[in-house]
Ligand code: SF4
């Protein structure tokens with residue numbers, strides 16, 4: 114069943130038409146999920162990094178992403194209660210709050226963002242890519258759902274390169290474990306040409322996504338590549354990569370961004386178009402979702418635009434040329450998984466951030482360190498110092514959490530940001546004086 | 549039989565444990581020109597390969613409670629466990645300046661990321677993230693793993709400046725088989741007569757294996773077994789418990805002693821898992837790398853850092869350990885902020901609940917100082933076990 118789409122015309126709904134379209138896509142997707150018991154559709158749960166959406170679609174499975182559900186709970190301010198529920202049931206206060214939000218939500222009846230119950234998964238596709246927690250998360254879910262669990266290991270790109278051993282390992286897992294089990298669960302025979310079709314579509318949308326993210330190089334940047342970026346990556350990181358909907362969405366978004374670019378406009382914020390672009394930042398780390406608007410406001414109120422971010426690469430890194438490739442279907446799925454941001458070594462991450470600061474002519478680096486997330490956070494203080502050293506640009510460090518409201522201290526974050534902006538100013542005037 | 553007493557052996561091991569300059573490893577290196585030392589972190593690396601290269605594998609398990617961490621805290625947020633910061637401290641303070649390479653095994657994202665930090669901080673030292681398969685089919689995980697081991701061997705050959713032959717590896721496997729047998733005997737003795745070989749002593753004896761050449765260590769273990777078995781020690785009215793969750797950041801020695809003082813006989817644990825990771829002998833005939841891979845895939849320990857493909861099997865290792873050692877309860881002792889241990893804990897606790905095995909849980913850090921609460925908690929647990937078994 115194809116989600117219903119209302120065609121938004123760029124000239125009608127000027128600024129946020131892409132957002133409206135995305136909302137419709139998401140709503141349709143959640144309806145597909147919650148209607149699964151009636152339609153008989155089968156559901157696969159999986160993760161955003163290493164999300165094999167094209168493959169999942171080959172088996173007519175509906176893709177359910179617990180991380181996205183946790184984000185939705187965070188944005189709707191429900192995650193706090195879910196996390197407490199999980200902690201009361203014995204989950205440690207120290208571990209990732211995505212997991213606890215998901216488990217708490219399950220304990221409270223698994224009600225999705227559309228107010229209806231999310232179905233139990235028919236299969237857990239444990240794509241172990243870039244995060245150790247995934248492995249435990251799905252062991253925890255498996256205990257509850259007792260459904261088939263498919264494990265796909267993505268080796269870590271520790272030495273900055275993909276080796277033939279890594280690719281062979283992943284392709285073998287896909288051929289011998291992942292695909293046969295998906296066939297069994299779904300009752301649908303695997304058709305590699307169908308996969309190729311989807312991959313072709315993925316690449317098309319990926320081209321547009323890269324174009325959009327790279328418009329951040331302009332001055333002013335027509336996009337905010339962190340707060341706005343989170344919307345931009347939604348469809349392609351979620352259940353839409355490989356669909357016509359995604360192609361349409363990104364083409365549409367591209368037109369929208371191009372229009373702003375042509376007019377020399379900055380990004381659109383929840384309070385309307387951004388005024389003057391005073392600071393250009395690169396941000397490392399996920400955002401906080403429980404106070405998302407408030408957090409964003411602290412930036413745009415000061416005239417700070419995020420011109421590039423690492424978070425928009427967690428579900429796939431496309432800006433260095435990788436595209437899903439219909440001619441090498443399984444290999445390219447493997448390469449996709451290997452390349453996601455959290456599967457990249459620390460030196461690769463440092464290089465990437467330095468590169469962003471230079472190419473996007475940013476004023477500096479801001480790290481939002483997430484308490485939940487060892488994958489991102491362990492090593493970020495070294496990243497900060499290295500990037501500062503190599504680029505000569507100031508860096509700052511703030512600490513929040515993804516979906517646990519207890520770890521978002523608005524006053525602290527605001528203070529930090531304000532002194533950071535001052536630091537940027539000083540650096541600028543210092544530079545001016547020295548020149 | 550050397551005739552050494554238990555206290556002499558334990559004192560020797562405790563000196564090694566306390567020595568944060570790794571003097572014995574430094575001396576080993578100095579004793580012959582061209583010798584190399586390769587450090588490794590928890591949870592497991594195939595030390596046989598390092599040994600086969602003629603090098604000393606040196607286990608680094610953080611800085612314990614005696615290391616003053618001056619620089620390390622500047623590298624980590626407060627919500628990250630302690631072992632990486634004390635390990636960074638060891639590196640930055642020059643205590644590892646004689647180490648020619650560092651291996652960071654696949655255990656969690658903290659140690660994974662530390663591998664990259666090491667590359668950045670010590671660009672002239674060989675450092676490698678050592679990936680292992682989390683899938684256990686010969687043709688899939690097995691092939692990947694032998695590929696990874698061959699890659700490591702290739703690197704070690706470069707560092708050593710000479711080839712490492714299959715015969716070298718076979719010989720090293722045999723030496724480590726001997727070590728594994730000795731350690732298995734020590735654990736068997738502890739399970740049988742924990743009053744003769746208390747955990748706090750056995751722990752030091754096992755830990756000595758991280759810094760000593762394996763041949764020497766096997767001797768130390770055997771000496772200890774002989775001395776401990778020979779010594780008359782009083783049997784106390786303690787309860788037999790299994791400790792689990794301590795597979796990475798190590799507890800302060802005092803914590804182990806405190807548990808014993810509060811009435812626990814610790815009959816099994818997951819300290820220093822590298823020394824018991826492969827269960828039983830690894831065959832020495834045929835392709836040695838393949839043999840190491842087979843042992844890893846099919847005959848290795850279960851722990852939180854490892855994926856269990858079979859839902860029915862999940863956590864059963866603990867139930868089996870309880871039965872095998874006659875334990876009366878399980879103590880979950882996890883490092884604060886340790887994702888693998890803490891995420892796994894609720895699953896394991898459910899398994900124990902279903903098996904009717906009592907448990908308690910607490911958290912610690914390698915530098916925890918306050919033992920009173922842990923002592924009280926463990927004491928109450930022991931009392932309740934006794935009441936329960938009396939009922
Ligand atoms: S630890 Fe980080 S990457 Fe992993 S699930 Fe949690 S937030 Fe996501």
Ligand code: SF4
Pocket residue numbers: 629630631632655656657658659796797883885886887888889
């Ligand atoms: S203590 Fe746990 S979280 Fe910390 S490095 Fe060890 S395994 Fe990782």
